[in-house]
Amino acid sequence: MSDSKVYRSTTTAPVNIAVIKYWGKRDTTLNLPTNSSLSVTLSQQSLRTLTTASCADSYSGPDSLILNGEEEDIQSSKRTQACLKNLRQLREEIEAKDASMPKLSKMSLRLVSANNFPTAAGLASSAAGFAALVRSIADLYELPQTPQQLSLIARQGSGSACRSVMGGYVAWRSGTMEDGSDSLAEEVAPVSHWPEMRALILVVSADKKGVPSTAGMQTTVATSSLAPARFKDIVPARMAEIEKAIHDKDFETFARVTMQDSNSFHAICLDSWPPIQYLTDVSRAAINAVETVNRKAGKLVCAYTFDAGPNAVIYYVEEDSHKVAGVFKNHLPNVAGWDSEFGAAIKPNETGGLESKTVMTLKNGVSRVICTAVGGGPEKVDTHLVDESGKAVEV
């Protein structure tokens, strides 16, 4: 007798933005990094991936994934296959111990996933994507593994995904083992420790996609003569410094280290051969604006950080919203994105003192903003993207 039931589990997972950057792999298959990194998990109200994992005896064909309405080729994705293989093995272990459990590990998986932010925003969605994929399948399989243990699997999908399996302030410990078994995520502090952290993302209309990060990282590892010092000494010192700043809720140290590490990361990109440059004149204008706001405040009230693209992420704490986000809202009132939970209350601040050239560059280059904050980890929800008959729901 065949089991006609469609098993489903749905999870949302967050985006994270690193303040100590991951750039360089010491093992490209296992996604083992050259250095530890640390990120702030962002609120899922603004940015999240929603993924339903489902399986059924009635599903025919291989595992499949529909992402934002498009069928993805996961058969040829080694990274996705590594995650699925690991999760199935864990399910098989449970099934082997308890013969009454349905043999989900033998069924095809049907995965349906959707982001609540436009792909055009140029935000790396792979971290939230793989965190949601791993978490939803782990829930479907009723796996007993902790988020930290699941981070080992998510890491193989996308390095930074290992930091999206938890909320708050999350470290990815580089580890030293060859098999990667100690290269995992660790909570540095939960959201509740320092919930006032805010992030304003300036989304820059890029003319074209830059160097993909996987290829770029390997170019840096292979060619940058400045990079070894970063991997070996500079990042470990900064990890210790920023973890203490987070524990102490010392925003000034947090801000300085965040900006220095972003600059250091882009420095080793520029030092690569051929050179990799993600920062544009618009990015530089955002840096200039942050410097001006900090100068005017007489202390560091905001910090910029840039990933592998021109978008600026600006961290600040809630009490400085007017001093920081207010200045950007004053100059960019008409771009999309201010009408969010975290953005609506921000009042335009006309006393920012930005140079007119900076303002003009931002006005011409910023296509939207995202107002968000530190947030929690993946959450199980009931809004499934696969219906009870196993059909993908339109999003």
Add this chain to the structure above:
Amino acid sequence: MSDSKVYRSTTTAPVNIAVIKYWGKRDTTLNLPTNSSLSVTLSQQSLRTLTTASCADSYSGPDSLILNGEEEDIQSSKRTQACLKNLRQLREEIEAKDASMPKLSKMSLRLVSANNFPTAAGLASSAAGFAALVRSIADLYELPQTPQQLSLIARQGSGSACRSVMGGYVAWRSGTMEDGSDSLAEEVAPVSHWPEMRALILVVSADKKGVPSTAGMQTTVATSSLAPARFKDIVPARMAEIEKAIHDKDFETFARVTMQDSNSFHAICLDSWPPIQYLTDVSRAAINAVETVNRKAGKLVCAYTFDAGPNAVIYYVEEDSHKVAGVFKNHLPNVAGWDSEFGAAIKPNETGGLESKTVMTLKNGVSRVICTAVGGGPEKVDTHLVDESGKAVEV
């Protein structure tokens, strides 16, 4: 009886553009660098400073300098004073040995200097300026010192000036002595060894002056955690590599090391705190254009390098003029500067294959070009900028 004669000597001195960059002082008073550097001396037909040094018993008041028609305050310039003091001491030594020599060391100096290129070009003129100042006074004083010995004095005026006392391919040896006595220029190869070297300078209309190099250097030395590896290991290795490339006339190695070292220098600037950024979107477009030209050629036929500003200097050898400079002439036919000795013969090349975005950025951002070549060192000339009565000549 007073000596009413006006003594005069006039020299021209060249600009040099480093291919291994000087960025960082280990001693700010003596201008001792954190690393050796190497430059190409550029032809004085395009870029030179002309300086007349004169002295007379009849001159009253302190030493003076008129630069491009404007009186400069050299009394409060420690760097200029250090040069003048050193040169006077050497003259005094001669006068002490031979009582028949006129006591020029006791007379006030009247210096008049003019550049043959607009200050607005944003080219560092201090190297040519101090080289001309030192050479003209040394000639006036009939000093027996060699160019290398004079480089010790010019270095105290402006670090990179020590490389402008010689022509061709010039190294500035960092040295190790605390008194700076071994921090001097050395000819790596004369112009005649590799006279085919050409330089195309894309002068970028900068919106504002960036961080001055003296202040920037010290920020980098004090704050960049990536810089020590550059000073200690990376530059020494590159010096050896590029000197061999020059001896072998191996343009491909010369080009790669030149580009890598420019990128490394700008990387440690970005890694400084606060960060220093000289490259703009126009600079990036120039990098992109050079990469495209090289890709099309199937080998490195040109190399970019950037000093403390957005201007691109593009080195290539004469036989590749059409492949390199021709591409830029094709896209920037209307900017000033193509009608020089080295520029007039370049034929526009319509097959460059530059991306339209790159072309547009260059068209909007490049205000003039300078077509030049490797050239000789300072030269004594008879076109004095001070007349026989001691009066400055209008330039």
